[in-house]
Amino acid sequence: MRPTMVAALAKPGRLDRIAIxxxxxxxxxxxxxxxxxxxxxxxxxxxxxxxIHEVGLALAMILGAVALGLGVMEHGFLLPVSVGALGLGVMAGALGLPHDGSEALYTVIGVGMVALGHRLNFLAAD
Known part of the structure; x- marks a missing residue:
């Protein structure tokens, strides 16, 4: 260290303030x-x-049934509702799995499938 830095640190109380x-x-x-x-x-x-999981699944099933069902009635394509329903089934099945990470994995897969079903529904409506 330079002498000026040592002198600055050596001022009374400075090291104590730094330590505090x-x-x-x-x-x-x-x-x-x-x-x-x-x-x-x-x-x-x-x-x-x-x-939390049970209520979330119930809400997803209600919203999925309404949105995907209305989509089928509007555009007539069954693929969006089929993909979405399969995803909801995977989510429901995940509730019965042990809490070792597999439940979360299957829930995420199911949610992704439901989201894909809604996306297909959206695209089919255009």
Whole structure:
């Protein structure tokens, strides 16, 4: 280090202020980490609750049946409703799988199929 930097750090109380600031940052980091992890654990428990999945599936089935059904009546193509219904079936089947990651995987696949059915429905209406 240059002599001027050493002299600047050696001023009375400067190193103490730097140490106090670092200690304060450490406390903020530790508390923030505990709070964030606590919130994530709570949110994970809430979002992982079976009722969330069951209500979500019920809403998806109602909305899918109405939107895809109206689409078939409007344009007459069965492919969108077939793809969407298969996706809803995959989502429903995923509710019975163990919570080891396979449930989430099959739910995502089912949701993707439902979204594809709605996209096909949208394109068929044009």
């Amino acid at each position: 600031a670092l200690s304060g940052l450490c406390i903020v980091h530790c508390l923030a980490t505990a709070v964030v992890l606590g919130l994530l654990a709570s949110a994970g428990g809430l979002l992982g609750a079976p009722i």
